[in-house]
Amino acid sequence: MRSDSTPALDNPISSGLAILRADGSSRLVAQRAFRAGDVILELDGVQVTEPSRHSIQIGIGLHLEKPAYVEGVAEMDRYLWRFLEHSCAPCAAFRGSELVALRTIEPLEPVTFDYLTQEYDMASPFSCACGSPDCVGDVRGFRHLSPAGRERLRPRLAPHVLELARRDGLC
Template identity: 30%
Template sequence: MAPIAEPDLVSRPNDTTVEASKKSAALLADRLYVQRSDKPFASGAISRVSLPAGALFARITGASIVPKQRYTTVQINRTQHIELNSDLVYCNHSCRPSVVFDMAKMEVRVVDDRPLREGEPVTFFYPSTEWEMDQPFQCNCGADNCKGWIDGAKNMSREQLQGYWLNEHIVELLKERDGA
């Protein structure tokens, strides 16, 4: 199996979560802020910058591999998940996302079809990284193409996933599932 990331992008066993979180927070402070809510799962990341389509938004640094998937983790390959240990964890799902989480490159990029504007929510399409969801949910993103129930790529048809950027591990798992 290929390495999951460059050595400096994922916490080494002797790194502490607190140190990793501080490092990542400093790097992200100029890119996003968290709009907090008292409602469960309603806080979200908001962009502090305007960037063109396809531009690098942030590198994923300070993340740590976890033994078990949770609702806050992001799948990085067929079998592993990471905790982001940064405010990137507040990037919510949208069926019309503003960014992609490229787990092979450990980076977050603006979607290819439109720019990201300052003040816009920083969102990604959860099935682009997740084969199965720890906590499936009813999507309320309001997009014209809203998929409704979000339960990972495994439980979505090819038609539902069409037009979305997908991580390679999701593409490979879809090929296996569909026998293609």
């Protein structure tokens, strides 16, 4: 649903995205079509050492959060990555700080990535119901995956997840 009260985005990379609210949840959706390889958004925020429910892991012992004072429209305007949903068969993936489309994403399609490619040990595990044949079920962090699950994600892992897995003898 389009809101005419939404202020203009000052980050041009964020244009083409919208937050859809339904059933008490908010999800990030494409507002226009993205092609494979398109940069959808770029991570931006403050670095913290402890994960939270909405943080994203960006390094070893390093997580990204929005600044505590940012709420409401400002949060939706700039920290859109917080509204990305998980999928075990995602349409996008992070390359460094950039979220890149893995395939064509149609308007109003949820923009998703696989949390387990970024998160080694999650603060707020949940059950996934993405419906993909590869669905892992419980999403708790990469370190909790089965050997087969770890092997499947290996090509798309963020460098810090790969390094942590190596340290633990999991990769």
